Amino acid sequence: MSRKPLVAVLALVLLGALVLAGCRPAAEPVIKIGINAELTGDIPKVGEGTKFAAELWLEDINKAGGLEVGGKKYKVVLAIEDNESKAESAAAAQTKLITQDEVLVIVGPQASKQAIPAGEVANNLKTPMISPWSTNPRTTENRPWVFRACFLDPFQGPVIANFVTQEFGFTKAAVLYDIASDYPKGLAEFFKQAWEQLHGPGSVVAFESFTTKDRDFSAQLTKIIASGAEFLFTPQYYDEVPLIVRQARQLGFTKPIVGSDSWGSAELVKLAGRDVVGLFFTTHYAAAGAKGKTKEFIDRYNAKYGYVPDDVGALTWDAMLIVQKAIQDCGQITGDLAKDRQCVRDAMARIKDFEGITGKMTFNEQGDPVKSAVIVRINEQGEFEFYKSVSPTGQ
Amino acid sequence: MTFFLQQVVNALQWGSFYALIALGYSMVYSVLMLFNFAHGDIFMVGAYMGFFVATGLVTLGAAGVLALPSWLILALTILMAMFLTSLVGMLVERVGYRPLRGAPRASAALTGLMIGIILQTGNLALLGARRQTFPGLIDVTSYKVAGVIVSNKALIIITLSILLTLALHQFVRRTKWGMAMRAMAYDFAVVPLMGVSINTIALLTFGLGSALAAVAGIFFGMAYPVLEPYMGLLVGWKAFVAAILGGRGSVLGAGLAGFLLGFIEIFVAAVFPSTLRDVIAYSIILVILTFRPYGFFGEPYSAQLRL
Structure with a gap:
């Protein structure tokens, strides 16, 4: 076999590299x-x-x-x-x-x-x-x-826990989150901490996880239903929320499902349709109004x-x-x-x-801004409607 | 008890996908002795084919051009997606595998991986990174039997998956084509000498496997209606595990192993913290393989195979 083609390719690559190296842009403002x-x-x-x-x-x-x-x-x-x-x-x-x-x-x-x-x-x-x-x-x-x-999750976690306690008067919470992703895992833990501070140890009756790319949550949701939780908190992204909500409903879970700022995508309602109407989540701003x-x-x-x-x-x-x-x-x-x-x-x-x-x-000195959170309700039109604002000082 | 039975239903539904995909893996592996690693992505193609056909029919219905009852839309979607996806599968065989028929096994395995990547990124390039929503073809009603909740969707998925597995088994055992496939699995080198065209059988194998993957894709879209280009990756790997676990040359074995995988995954998550699901589930499978290195129904290659 001839080695020539290989040599030719190498030469071309070298030539290309030289040409590219030659056109570094001159310093412009x-x-x-x-x-x-x-x-x-x-x-x-x-x-x-x-x-x-x-x-x-x-x-x-x-x-x-x-x-x-x-x-x-x-x-x-x-x-x-x-x-x-x-x-x-x-x-x-x-x-x-x-x-x-x-x-x-x-x-x-x-x-x-x-x-x-x-x-x-x-x-x-x-x-x-x-x-x-x-x-x-x-x-x-x-x-x-x-x-x-x-804002940060150590702030968002308690905001959600306080909101659910005041709004619905629930005492038993279930959490479903992705253990392989930093955001859901962190927020799930901050929420659990805040909830147990309000309602005592063991008040998070189901703390279930899955891993990124999972599409079937039936085993976890069946456990959550059996646990007697009064609502489900799931800090997931917009491509998982529709699946979680739909599967929960089909398994007979009729109680409220609450989310966090990762829900607030323009795509959520498109993917989930009417399943998410009436649900609440925390976020950074409300577009409607x-x-x-x-x-x-x-x-x-x-x-x-x-x-x-x-x-x-x-x-x-x-x-x-x-x-x-x-x-x-x-x-x-x-x-x-x-x-x-x-x-x-x-x-x-x-x-x-x-x-x-x-x-x-x-x-602040950590490079984090001090700012308020907004609680949003998904209305009949599928818009994110302002419900309540929570400032970092004086809950 | 209710909790247990509910998880059985969950496991049957989840296992259905593994079973249907594993059938295609198993057939190609048995007949041609190669791992078609693109099969998980064929499953993805099937889901998208189903998505296009279903969305098209639903749009036609909404426009008042062609109003069909929902069961007919579902049936048409399944049939057309099976047909289209089997064409894609046969194209993969013709373009990707046939030129490498005499090449080392590693090259053929590599082909599968590369075709898989081409299918994923091709989808990404064509349709963009946006998620697609699979249309809800049938109105979901949930039945409550002895405290266990079963939706009509789950019933359709589970029954059709079992029926298709049995039908494929009968096809392979009872028809002339099936006999040719079994013969090929028995002796790859001699059968062509008897006048059976290896290329025809290869196309048939890929076509059948892809059609079943398309059914799996549509069912998956119905159960988990968010479609994305990489959806076949993880499910495909796990179905591959099921195919090997079933044993080379056994259609029923692959189907059973698919359902078994579903059961193991669901029940591990039901009993242990769900975080440990895959760790425990796949350790169990490793142990099974240690004791049954040829899978459940497979036998050493020299022995009689019962495809």
């Missing part, structure tokens, strides 16, 4: 912002909302002729990477954005499963990152370079993309504006990436009373 999003995999709607909100923001910047920093206008470029809704891909995408694309700051990933490992990368490589939607404490814990735009800046964002998003943005879209919008403010507060872009990244991080940590469309935010 450009600000690069990385977006690390769940565009494919288990929760593609989350990635879509991220991308759409970020592009809507970029539209505003472009209309203004660029981002003004210290009296000079810079062109803004988004580097969007798909993390396939996987933890390992999220870390890889983060590394690529930081080292290869050389972005100034990163927005995303959204889900805690991806945001926790990606946060580790950003912190180690000293690049500021803000996750709009990740509510697990570990995302920002002891990571000075990592921020978020939403919104006012002011929030309504303005919703209308623009709806006009452009054809559906009402979910909480991911709204939080991403806020995160983009926080990033914008941090860059502008920083005052100048020197072109020295390490220095600029440090400057943006420091400016972000200083942000106070930021008026976002999902509420007012001030970052």
Whole structure:
């Protein structure tokens, strides 16, 4: 056999590499912002909302002729990477954005499963990152370079426990959650803790789990029904909730099912149909009945993309504006990436009373904002309707 | 007791999917001695075929063009998806496996994996990452018998799965085609010399297996109505376990092993913390294989095979 083809292929590859290496762009006054999003995999709607909100923001910047920093206008470029809704891909995408694309700051990933490992990368490589939607404490814990735009699960857990106790007067809870994913696992535990504080040990009568990609929950649901629980709390994502609710109903579970902010996707009602009407969940903002800046964002998003943005879209919008403010507060872009990244991080940590469309935010020393949660009811039209607001101070 | 019986119903329904998919794995493995790792993804293709046919028929009905009763829509969906998916299965055989007939086994196994990836990502490229909702073809009614809740959907799934397994068993035992398949399983090299075309039998095997996977896909869509491109991955692997557990050359064995797998998974989750489900379930299967290395009904290759 001749070796020639192999040699030819190798030569081509080398040539290609040389050509590519030759076209590194010359230094222009450009600000690069990385977006690390769940565009494919288990929760593609989350990635879509991220991308759409970020592009809507970029539209505003472009209309203004660029981002003004210290009296000079810079062109803004988004580097969007798909993390396939996987933890390992999220870390890889983060590394690529930081080292290869050389972005100034990163927005995303959204889900805690991806945001926790990606946060580790950003912190180690000293690049500021803000996750709009990740509510697990570990995302920002002891990571000075990592921020978020939403409330945390240690806050969300008690909010749900208190709400159910006051609204329904129940004392026996059941939980069904995905043990292989950081967000549901963390929140399930925070909820259990809060519930048992209210109603004593053993008041969570069923604490059942499954693993990502499971589609059949009949064994767990049969156990939950047999346990005599008065309601079911399931902090799962929009592609699992319809299956859980439907299977529970078909097995004869007629009691309320309560969710968390992971339910708030535009896709939920499409997949679950009438099964979820009348159910409650906690979230970051309520689209139905919104006012002011929030309504303005919703209308623009709806006009452009054809559906009402979910909480991911709204939080991403806020995160983009926080990033914008941090860059502008920083005052100048020197072109020295390490220095600029440090400057943006420091400016972000200083942000106070930021008026976002999902509420007012001030970052604490962990990089977490102190803000309110909203309880939403899914109404007859399948809209997420405002029911109640819970502030972090004075429950 | 009610709790136990309810879990039996749950296990029968869950086992149905493993059984139907395992049949296809088992047939290909028996007749051609290769692992068609793309079979889980054929199951996914079947679910999507069913989705397209069903959505099409429901839309036609809603538009008032062709109003059909729901049982007829379901029957048509199953038949058309079986036909379309068997075409895909035969295409996989023709394009992926036939050119590699004389190649080492490892290459053929690799083909399966690659075709699987092509089917998954092809779906992703064509339809995007959006989840699809399988239309609710029949109105679900739940019956309560002695405290146990059984839906009409579960009844359809369980009965048809058992009937199809038995029908395939009869096909393989009683028809001329079935005899050719059994002969091929018995001796791969000599049978072609007797004038039986290996290519025809291979196509038949893939076509039949894919048609059954399509039924599994539709049932899966009815029971768990969120469809995604990677839905066949995990279910496919587990059905593969069932096929091996059933024993090479045994249709009934594969079907039974599928149901057994369903029972083990459901009852482990029912008794132990559900977190440990797969750890315990697959340890049990490892132990079974240690004692029955040829599966339940399989025998060493030199012996008589009873497909």
